[in-house]
Every structure is written in C-alpha cells, then in structure tokens.
Amino acid sequence: MKDFNDNFKLKDEDEETIAEEGYVERFSKIEYAQIERHNRLCNNGVILIDSPGLKEDAARTKMAHNFLKQSQAIIFVLRADKLLGEDEKDFFECYFQPGQVNNVFIVVSFIDRAKEQGQETVDKVKRRTKNFFEDYYIDQEGDFDRDFYNRRVFFVNALGALEVRTGIADKAVLNSSGVLELEEELEKFLASPEKVTATFDSTVELLSLIVSNSREQINQEKLTLDQPLNKLEERRKQAEEELLELEKDKSDIEKTIFFYRDKIKEKLLDDLIGYTQEIKDTWQQDSRKLIDIKPLNNIKDILLSTIREKSREKIRNHIKEACKPYIESKLEQWEKRVPILIEEDINEMQNKLENQIINFQLKVDRIKRLFTFGRAEEAFTPEEKKVQKIIQAILGGLTLDPSQVTGALMGKGDWLSFLGRRLQEIVLVILVINVFAINNPVAMLFIALSAEGFFIKLQRDALEREILKKLGEKIPESMREVVFEKRNEFYQAIEEEFEVLASKLTNNLQEQIDGIHEQQEQIIKRKEEGSNSINLEKSRLDLVEEELIKLFNEVSMVTYGKHLTPEEIQEMSVQRKNIFMAN
Secondary structure (H helix, E strand, O other): OHHHHHHHOOOHHHHHHHHHHOOOHHHOOOOOOOOOOOOHHHHHHOOOOOOOOOOOOHHHHHHHHHHHHHOOOEEEEEEHHHOOOHHHHHHHHHHOOOOEOOOEEEEEEOHHHHHHOOHHHHHHHHHHHHHHHHHHEEOOOOOEOHHHHHOOEEEOOHHHHHHHHOOOOOHHHHHOOOHHHHHHHHHHHHOOHHHHHHHHHHHHHHHHHHHHHHHHHHHHHHHHHOOOHHHHHHHHHHHHHHHHHHHHHHHHHHHHHHHHHHHHHHHHHHHHHHHHHHHHHOHHHHHHHHOOOHHHHOHHHHHHOOOOHHHHHHHHHHHHHHHHHHHHHHHHHHHHHHHHHHHHHHHHHHHHHHHHHHHHHHHHHHHHHHHHHOOOOOOOOHHHHHHHHHHHHHHHOOOOOHHHHHHHHHHHHHHHHHHHHHHHHHHOOOOHHHHOOOOOHHHHHHHHHHOOHHHHHHHHHHHHHHHHHHHHHHHHHHHHHHHHHOHHHHHHHHHHHHHHHHHHHHHHHHHHHHHHHHHHHHHHHHHHHOHHHHHHHHHHHHHHHHHHHHHHHHHHHHHHOOOOOHHHHHHHHHHHHHHHHHO
8 A cells, every 4th residue: 555655645746736737647547546455345356446526527527427337336425514515416316316225325424523513513414414315215115214224324434434444543433433334234235135136126127117118019019900901001001101201300310410420520620729729828838847858968969960860860769759748648638628528519419319309209109009099199298208218218329428429539540649649750850950050060060079068068958948949839830730631530530420329320210110111011911811810919919028027027036036017017117217207
C-alpha cells in the first residue's frame, strides 16, 4: 500500500496544477488501479470496486455507470453533512425502482460529525434518509419493511474505523463506528442465495414481460384462426394499405438518424478546428510542462546539423520525442470533450426516435387487431406506450450514447493516433537551425567547434525560447491542416456508427412488417386447408406457450427456488410494466 500511496496520492504540485488547470496529466492514461489484499469480503472471487463519483466528468461518470451494470452488490455512499444532493437523488431514482432493492446497501458516512452537533442532528439525518429510501425497502404486501431497511441502510464513522485499523485510534471507536455491522451484513449477502436472487431478479421480471406479451400474441393468433375466411381476406386488403404506411414510417425513422449524424459530425469537426486555436492560446503554459527540449540545447549538434546528416537526424528525433507527449495529451483532452459536446444531440435524437418507434409499434398492433377483429382500435393506452419502447429496445438493440460515437471516432483506423503521428511529421519540417541567422557553413562549423563554457550557457535560454516559439507557431497550424486533410476519414468514422444504428433499427422494423405479411398469409392458407390444419396450428401454438412457461420457470427455479403459474407470471409482468411506465 505504501508504494501505491506514494505513486497515486495527490502531491502538493498536483493540487496546484488542479487549481490552475482543472486536471492532472500524470493520471490521464489510468482507467483503474487494482489492489490485491487478503480480506474476508473478497472470498469466493468477490471483487470490490471503488467507482468514480457522480458528475466528475463525462468519461468517469460513464465508467461508474458501466461498473454498476456489472455489479452484484452496490454500496451507495452518502455524506451525513451533505445528504442527498440533486445529482444523488436523480441517479438513484434513474437506476433503481421502488420495491425491495435486495442488492443495494446505503452507507451514510460522517455520522460522527452529526453526533458532534447533538442527537437532534443525528435524528434529522436518519429521518431524511428514511423518507427518501423507505419506498425501496418494502415487504410483499407493499408496506415498509423496517427489519430489511436496517439490514441495508447504515450510518457509519468510516474515518474512525480506518484509524483503528491503521493503529491510530482505540478499538472502541471501531465497535461504535457502524462499519462492523455493514461488513457483517455484506458478508452474509455475498455468501447467501440472496446474491443469486439479486443477480437475476431484474432479468426474471423482464422475462415475465416478454413471456406475457408472447402469450398475448399466441392467444390473438388462435382467435384469428376462428374468424371466417372471407372476412380475413377483406381485412388483409385493408391491412396491406396500412403496411405501406409503415414502410414510410420506417424511412422517416432512418432519416431522423441521418439528420443527427450530419449535425453531430459537423459540430465535432468545427469544435476540433476551434480547439487548434485554444492550443495556440494555452501554448506558453502547456509547452513548458509537456515539452522537454533540454536535449535540443546542444549547440554543437545544432550547428553541425548544417553539414552532417547524422546531426540532422539527431535533431529530428529530439523534436519528435519532445513533441509527442504534448500532442498526445492535447488530443486526449479533446477526446474527453466529445461526449459532452454531443450528449444533448444524442438525447434529442433518442427522444424523437422513441416517439417514432412507439407510433410505429402502435400501428403494427392496430394492423394485427384489424386482421383479427375487424377494427383498428389501439391495443394500448397512452400510459402504456413506454412498455412498447422498452420491448423495442430489447428486441432491436435501439441504443446509442455519446461514448459509442466517441469510441467510433477514436477507433476508426486509430484515427487520433494517426492525427498525432501526422502532426509530428509536419512539425519535423521546422528547421531548428533557422534560429541562427548564419548562412555560412564554415563559419557555423567554426562556432560549433569553439563553443564552450559561458558562450553555450548564454545561448541556451535564448535557444529554448526560440525553439518553443517556433513549435508554438507550427503545431496549431499543422493540426488545422491535418484536420482539413483527414476530414473525410473523420466523417466516415462517425457515419459508420450511425449507419450501424440505422441498419439495426430498420432491419428490426422491416422484420415486423414482413412478419405481419407472413403471418396473415399463413393464417389464410390454414383456413383454406380446412379444420384439420387449423387444429394442428392451434396445438402447435399451445406447445409454444407451454415451452415458454417451462423455460421461464427454469430461470425462476434458480432465482426464487420455485415455479410460477401463468397467472403469477402475468402479475409479475404487470408490475414490471408499471416500473417501465414510471420511467
């Protein structure tokens, strides 16, 4: 731990840099640090992850969200003296739904500071915590489960516990810190069947929704098989007209994606071009931190480079190596801006797509009902539209967030790495030897051979300033040139990501359109073949329904240790729908 602390603890100069620049460059390439220690909580392959806090920056917030998705147990840490800010409440309400949240442990730290202010302050902290979280810890009857709440919500003095375990404080502090109770309950959870239930709980609930919707479709198809043939043929003609309208809707959805594709790619290119000016403005302070030109201060090498290729090559390599950390750093900083730049556009696009897909899905359902019942009323009330959105997202993979666009942009032929290499190549055209207004090679050689002591010292500061000045003029200009030169590759990287989204989505929509055609044709064919064919199809549909319930119960058995009846599955799916609608 000492080596870890020595390397990763913020030093005084780091804090000064953060105050001036807002970031520390030496941690920029580190995604996570792994510490291996013996701890009973880590038995059976358990890994403890300390994720970044909320709203640190877009990239780190995204990292925290990704870790959350992978976790079987979550410890949500709050501060008693800054309890439940808006970001924390929004985050919790977004990711967790009211009910029994088995795998979330709430830890309110700094309770010792509240105690210092008196019992009234402690009671206020506990009351506010309960008021917000009580709906997440309820029993099967829907009432507040105090016992379960007390096994999931803890008020702790974490610093006091740490001081005991590092030998600074007395053990009595640990016993009253609340940390032992937290560790005990967490250890029980990680070693119990509750962990399995919590891991699969949301999956089972989601499966219940899919199974219930599938059973509804099966029942509707069986009802359709009982309709008169002549009526079905008339209804199919009506349905064909509405299916043509769906084709147009599908095209409109694709246009929406491409509209935002073009908007985002232009926005990013404009920002990158503007960024080159920012680089120029901050050059003086950044270059002294990120560019080490001391190896270039050998005047003999510089002067000899006019007549010796070996010395010229040495100067080129020095410039390349000196500029590399700076260029990489500035490009990485721009990369972090991308999610922030496009987040609003991505959200706007998704909202528009969601509405278009909901309307598409409602039309699909109306066409099906028209074919079955001869009337095209909506199957779902407006409040239930969000259910259809979720189903579409599951079945069609309708997801795109700013990090995906960033990933595409940064991954396209290693685009930014190429940009960095190309910039270095252009910067190498700077002839450092031009800092001297001496054109006679013989005179320059004489100076180089006789340059000693005070003369060399006198020239070094001026030389360093001149080299940095010329690099400062050339690098932003070179970056702008490269951006224009490679803008087609830049566009292509973004376009491909949006085209993948458009392809996935429109393929899914087309499959639904084709599926309606095929289903209606098959039903009419069965009707034409007579009652035996109809009965065989109904038997097949019954078997499909039985198999769905059987498969569902295999997962339910692992999760809950019991089978559910079709009625219980339906009831669970209704609860799941209510959760989705609450979103």
